[in-house]
Amino acid sequence: MANDIKIGVLVSGNGTNLQSIIDACTRGGLPGRVSCVVSNKADAYALERARNADIPALHLDHRAYTGREAFDEALVATLREFQVDLVVLAGFMRIITPVLLDAFPMAIMNIHPALLPAFPGLHAQRQALEYGAKVAGCTVHFVDSGCDTGPIIMQAAVPVLEGDTEDTLSARIQKEEHRIYPEAIRLYAEGRLTLQGRRVLVTR
Template identity: 45%
Template sequence: MKKIAVLISGQGSNLQAIIDACETGFIPAKIACVVSNKAEAFGLERAKSAVIPTQVFLRQDFANNAEMDNAIGDYLQSMEVDLIVLAGYMKILTAAFTQRFCSKILNIHPSLLPKYAGLNTYRRALEAGDTEHGTTVHFVNEEVDGGAIILQAKVPIFPDDNVEEIELRTREQEYRIYPMVIKWFAEDRLCLKDGIAYLDGKPLPKQGYASE
């Protein structure tokens, strides 16, 4: 059974969806640890409730980002994790870290990448007058919100929507598609080769699969 590490910075709602999916057996893997760069992150409490080991790494305890990421990497290696899942981890990983764990890091981003990389995606979509938004699961590389796209889910934006309504609608899809992609990885159906995502031995299209 594969071991997963989940990196968080806040509430950990995606973490909870992953915990639930592991407990029901939907994801045939074990969460070996939860790592946070914020000591007050509520996601740590979610992990403790599920009896999952937690570890906090604070930026102030290290001389630079490289030292911090190296320490996190050493910890994850000691836990013998097979997959690193970013679930609201609000710190940019160093290139050295992403290269060290190349093909073993997943992220979920609240937009239909490559559109709206970065922050404030819901507001940006609303202000642009978009009629749809969505979320993307992708492999992580040294580029912020870059890496091969695996799966996307779209949600509608209605004329009278506000930011909170778009976020709620998008998060519902996140809780559905992130466990699905992690399941594929745990079942050895999903991998990354030469920067291209493969599912069941076939290369995925540039925009990944569209989830219905």
């Protein structure tokens, strides 16, 4: 795979992981650039982060489409317009359909605030605390048709401390997210990720 890949980032909220990716590209630690940022919410602060970095920031309102597939068709068209090689989900609060998956096979990444396969879905940090887990963390994975079930690329562990709240645990996990997400994208950009069954192998 050629270096300097074009990354399309899908967002719905604040965009701290987007910022970590932008910063990594700016530092030169990631052989690629964010070519567009797309949000289903007009007021997502992630769009402002994109504008501050002179990256095209687009709003596609999912409510304007007849269904999930129609919305994903619009997403694919937008990503194609910007010649995106890798789609990165960064707090994108939408279930994606085969329309998007088929357009970018094994080229969609997500980050989840838990050590998958434990605690998939929403409120992963709360799930970990309620379960009494001693270790939490985050996972970068390729996206498939399931809920947080895709092949795991990279993980980072975070201890669950006595007295942790959902907010304090989330803050520590987020620091690791900002570290490993750009790293996983870098490995992809360098063509160093190989899929064997469910296993993602990193080549030297």
